[in-house]
Amino acid sequence: MRNHDTDTTFKASWKYSEAPESTSHVQIKKQYDLYIDGNFVKPVKGKYFDTINPSNDQKIARVAEATAEDVDIAVKAARKAFKSWSNLSGRERGKYVFRIARLFQERAREFAVIESLDGGKPIRESRDIDIPLAANHFFYYAGWADKLLYAFPNRNPKPIGVAGQIIPWNFPLLMAAWKLAPALATGNTVVLKPAETTPLTALKLAELIQQSGLPKGVVNIITGAGETGASIVNHPDVDKIAFTGSTAVGKYIQKATAGTHKKLTLELGGKGANIIFEDAAIDQAVEGIIDAIFFNQGHVCCAGSRLFVQESVADLVIRKLKHRMESLIIGDPLDKNTDIGAINSKKQLETIQNYIAIGLKEGAEIYQPKCELPKKGNWLAPTLFLNVSQSHKIVQEEIFGPVLAIQTFRTIDEVIEKANNTPYGLSAGVWTQKGSRIFHLTQNLNAGVVWANTFNKFDPTSPFGGYKESGFGREGGLHGLKPYLKFE
Amino acid sequence: MLPDLNNLPVYDQTGVNERIQRFCSRSIKTSSKTAGLKLAISMIDLTTLEGKDTKGKVRQLCYKAMHPHDSIKDLPTVAAICVYPSYVSTAKKALQGSDIKVASVSTAFPSGQSSLEAKLTETKFAVEQGADEIDMVISRGQFLAGNYQYVFDEIASVKEACGQAHLKVILETGELDTLDNVRKASEIAMFAGADFIKTSTGKIQPAATMQVTYVMLDAIQDFYLRTGKMIGIKPAGGISTAKIALQYLVILNEVLGEKWMNKNYFRFGASSLVNDILMQLVKTETGMYQSPIYFSKD
Structure with missing residues (x-):
């Protein structure tokens, strides 16, 4: 189309000065333990690993590495809590989830900063997308807690039991919210493991959950790498596995849970x-x-x-x-x-x-x-x-x-x-x-x-999940309740 | 010749809104803010377009244009004074010795509801009086009725009447209804010989918006790649704060870049904007906001 020898670059000339988000309000401990049964406890084998800021290679904190023994303790705590938590009325459960949502919103800026520190994502995204969306997921599912009989009429929905949830490093907090909110609203108890490169916001979430007064053992958050995840998947007293991550690991989990009573949802890779x-x-x-x-x-x-x-x-x-x-x-x-x-x-x-x-x-x-x-x-x-x-x-x-x-x-x-x-x-x-x-x-x-005419838009009311090797099961919306319920 | 208007790019309002939101989330601080504010001052067409204008008011405005705030060092003057044709000679005299341009609105501003003959006579009068720049309005009625050739011919005739004076073509985007129409009108104006395309008269709401400015910038970029000719742009009306002005500059910076980041290719049509920018500049120097009473209102 061009018939002139024009310079086709449109280089920006005005360089913006640095505008760093303040970190003064953020509190990060030097060391984080495992959050089990309402308390932060040291790992049985006493092993820790470093979590690194990917933007400058600096160590941010030391984080406990949970072994099979720790996983067992966490699952037992979740099992113990299940009885009373699942018998609580939907309205009472909803109140707890609402409380988490509100506390979360109040501390949104702190979570956004830590998410960017630990995971490397721009603050624009963690501030405007990750954190508000995560809060919205808690708000949304809190609303379902006392309406399950209307969501699934004549089907007598009941919680499944102890859910093992393994989440990835790309949206650490948002994926924790996607997993925790529907599980809690439906009356399940949880052992959640964040990814080893991005454990901090989940551990801050554990602090927040502790402050919220959620009954002990309902949510347990343990940290570690693939082996810790495998221990959760293979634990005999876990009733449901929810995994978001790579297709290779997803295939391993499906093999490992084959022939067991465990329900499974997988949200895996894609090539959109x-x-x-x-x-x-x-x-x-x-x-x-x-x-x-x-x-x-x-x-x-x-x-x-x-x-x-x-x-x-x-x-x-x-x-x-x-x-x-x-x-x-x-x-x-x-x-x-x-x-x-x-x-x-x-x-x-x-x-x-x-x-x-x-x-x-x-x-x-x-x-x-x-x-x-x-x-x-x-x-x-x-x-x-x-x-x-x-x-x-x-x-x-x-x-x-x-x-x-x-x-x-x-x-x-x-x-x-x-x-x-x-x-x-x-x-x-x-x-x-x-x-x-x-x-x-x-x-x-x-x-x-x-x-x-848009892309990468998410909303808690909209189900999300894949076909083929991208996994199965849906998260978000009414569909997102189903994987955490059994029907009679 | 009237360009092919059937295969113009189209715009999605939702998508454009999102893009604008993203520009507006840029954080402009410290030295980049000072540089941006000074640049913005140098791009202002200081405007008075009222029935109650007097020679005295125009002269005062001209002094303000040359001396926006003498206590700030290295402060540029504004780019131009924008007045009705009857005050062009007054302004020209008052601005003698400075390089501030005199812009005159023309062609039955703001409605454009007159004969072509009258519009050309008015334009010639303004140029004879000494106007360096002519801000004409397009015939929106003809445009909306689909008489694109009429609009094109009118602009071309006015361009001819301008002689050496620069021509800014006001699209009055607040009356064009859709972003696709804004693109179409931009295309007609640029091909008909506009040196600048301008959003609004300031007499119709909405006046300039970032959305229409963005679409016009996109049109300018495409026109440049096709013809090699750089067209300027002037958002006008409703730009009253330093913050909004900086956001416009962010859009300009990231869409057209350095070649357009000067008063030869970008203008703000505004009157109250200057003082808000001055207030921000003094604040960046002293760390404190001064009361508006310390800034002259002319």
Whole structure:
């Protein structure tokens, strides 16, 4: 289209001064123990591990490592508490959950800061998305606690028992809320394990739960790595496992629980297709691409990590996308102007770098904006891969980082086939001004959630979960109560 | 020639709102704030467009334009004074020796409801009086009726009547109803020869919004990539606080970038904005807010 030799860069000239969020109001202890039966207790074997700030490699605190013995103590405490907790009226249970929600909201800023310190996500996200959403989940499920008979009429819903909940490092507190709120509202007791790289906000939540006066043993929060999780999964007195994390671990858990009485829900990986038609509001679609893949450094199971652009607008979309990437601010997660924070851990950074190397080896064309990355900590520039195909490994496998694989398409049937041509089925996005096309795609895309003209929007009232290797069971909404209930 | 208006980009109001919210969450502090505020002052078209305007008032405004607040060092002057054609010569005389431009509204401002002949006569009069810049209004009635060629031809004629004077074309976005229409009107104005596109007259609510400004910036970017010509933009009306002005600059900074970050390509049409910026500047210097009584009202 261009007929002049124009400079196509639109470089920003005005650099914003540092605007770090204050940390003076935040209290972090040097050492955290396990929260079992209403108290913080030392681990039986006395082992601890460090939790690190991924943006500067500094140690933040020491955290207890729970072993099988600790898991057993925690499960016994949960079992003991189950009897009276499950017999409490729904209205009384609801009051406790409401109280947690309110306390949580009051301390929102403190939780937001710790979430960004421990996990590397920008404060803009933890402040505006993670923490408010987590509070909303508690509020929402508190409301269901005394209405279960109306939610499931004539089915006599009863709690299951002790739930073992294992949550990931990408949304530590939000995932804790997704798991705890429905479990408590339905009358179950819980042993929850946050991920080993991001345990702090869950432990702060334990302090908050202690203050809320929730009966002892109803919620137990223990920390540790994969082995601790395995001990929860394999404990014979756990009645239900809820897991959010990688597909590989999900498969292990399903094998481990096969043939037992344990109920299971899994929310696993994804390789979401984000589909842009030529009639879409292109500029907003480009913003949608940014939200879909660079939100939380791409550490999002439902990230739109595969982009499909209709051929006629591909050049325009890619030009605008590159331009938009130039204005993304990468750096200190606690700075209020930061758009992209630190990669959660060294290990994950290596995984992503490995995929980038694979992409290059496969002959894909790479694009990264010119941006200075901090020297210390785990950093990666947002990355595009162009000229890829369905056969590329970077298109097939979940990278779980800020790396987008871009393909073009011509027809609607072609894009549906390609979008569904993956072992995953968690999310998809459709960008078009045409309502009928949206419905056509929502009916034909194999994904638990399909966003139209937006991406990565969450609400406690809306069920979330996957198809195929993205897992099963739903969290959120009325559907989110079911996995924690048995019906007679 | 009238451009093809059938394949213009479309805009999603919800998406644009979200994007604006994100711009507005930028935190502008310390040295970047001072730099931004000073830049904003240098981009202001200090405006008085009232039936009760007098020569005396215009002269006072001109003095304010040259001396916004003498106690602040290195303070730039505003970019221009914006008045009705009948006060152009007064303003021109009062601003002698400064490089502040005189802008005149024209073409039956603010409604544009007059004959083309009258509009051209008015424009020529303003230019003869010494106007450096002409702020014309488009015929919104013709635009909404789909007579795009009429709107295009009118702008082109006024451009011709302007001679050397710069032409700012006011779209009056508050009457255009949709963002898609804003884009369409921007396109017509730029192809018809506008040097600047301007959101509003200030006489209609809503006046400038960040949403329409954003859409106009997008249009300017596309036009630049197609033709190599840089078009300026002037949001006008309702921008009364330093905070809002900084937010506009954030949008400009991140969409069009450094080439547009100066008074040749960006203006604020405003009257009360100056004093609020001055108050913020004094606060960043002294650490305290001063009472409004310490800032001259002209």
